[in-house]
Amino acid sequence: RKEVEQDPGPFNVPEGATVAFNCTYSNSASQSFFWYRQDCRKEPKLLMSVYSSGNEDGRFTAQLNRASQYISLLIRDSKLSDSATYLCVGGGGATNKLIFGTGTLLAVQP
Amino acid sequence: NAGVTQTPKFRVLKTGQSMTLLCAQDMNHEYMYWYRQDPGMGLRLIHYSVGEGTTAKGEVPDGYNVSRLKKQNFLLGLESAAPSQTSVYFCATLDTPYEQYFGPGTRLTVT
Numbered sequence: 001r002k003e004v005e006q007d008p009g010p011f012n013v014p015e016g017a018t019v020a021f022n023c024t025y026s027n028s029a030s031q032s033f034f035w036y037r038q039d040c041r042k043e044p045k046l047l048m049s050v051y052s053s054g055n056e057d058g059r060f061t062a063q064l065n066r067a068s069q070y071i072s073l074l075i076r077d078s079k080l081s082d083s084a085t086y087l088c089v090g091g092g093g094a095t096n097k098l099i100f101g102t103g104t105l106l107a108v109q110p
Numbered sequence: 111n112a113g114v115t116q117t118p119k120f121r122v123l124k125t126g127q128s129m130t131l132l133c134a135q136d137m138n139h140e141y142m143y144w145y146r147q148d149p150g151m152g153l154r155l156i157h158y159s160v161g162e163g164t165t166a167k168g169e170v171p172d173g174y175n176v177s178r179l180k181k182q183n184f185l186l187g188l189e190s191a192a193p194s195q196t197s198v199y200f201c202a203t204l205d206t207p208y209e210q211y212f213g214p215g216t217r218l219t220v221t
Binding site for chain 2: 008034042043044045046087096097098099100101102103
C-alpha cells in the first residue's frame with residue numbers, strides 16, 4: 001500500500017464548478033501535510049499547507065482529519081487556469097522527507 | 111535570484127553510459143533532494159542531503175550516487191545508465207517549515 005494515496009482522476013469539470021480531491025495517508029507519524037500543484041511538464045509548486053483546523057486561501061480550502069488519516073482539497077468556482085495535477089504530500093520528521101501521492105489530474109472545461 | 115537550477119534540461123544516453131546531473135541553489139537552504147517522476151508512480155525520493163558533506167538514501171537509491179561537496183550544489187550520478195532510469199529528475203531544496211522549491215527538471219532518456 002502506498003504511503004499517500006489519491007484518486008488519479010482525471011476530474012473533468014465545467015468552469016465555475018466546485019471540485020473536491022481526497023487523499024489518505026498510512027503513516028500515522030506524519031506530521032505535516034500539503035497540497036502541491038504541478039502544471040504539465042513543469043515542476044511541482046506549493047499550493048497550500050493543511051492544518052487540522054482547516055485553512056482557506058481564496059477559492060481553495062484544505063482540511064486534515066488525523067483520526068481518519070484523511071486530507072482534502074476543495075476548489076470553488078473553478079477556473080480554466082486551475083487545470084493541473086494536484087499532489088497530496090505528507091511528511092516531516094528529523095530529515096524533513098516528504099512523501100508525494102501520485103497526483104490527481106484536474107481538467108476544467110470552458 | 112535564480113532559485114533552483116538543473117543542468118542539463120534534456121539528455122539522451124545509451125545503456126551503460128554515465129552522466130552527472132547538477133542541481134544548484136542560491137537560497138542557502140540546508141536540505142536538498144533528488145526525485146524521479148514516472149507516470150503513475152508519482153515523485154519518488156532517490157537521495158537527499160541535510161547539509162554540506164552529508165548524503166542519505168531515499169526510497170529508490172539503487173543505480174544512483176550523490177555528492178554534496180558544497181552547500182549550494184547537489185550532484186546526482188548515474189554510473190551505468192539503464193533503460194529503467196528513463197525518467198524526469200527533479201531537484202528540490204527545503205525551506206522550513208516544509209516548503210520545497212523544485213528545479214525545472216531534467217528529462218533523461220536511456221536507449
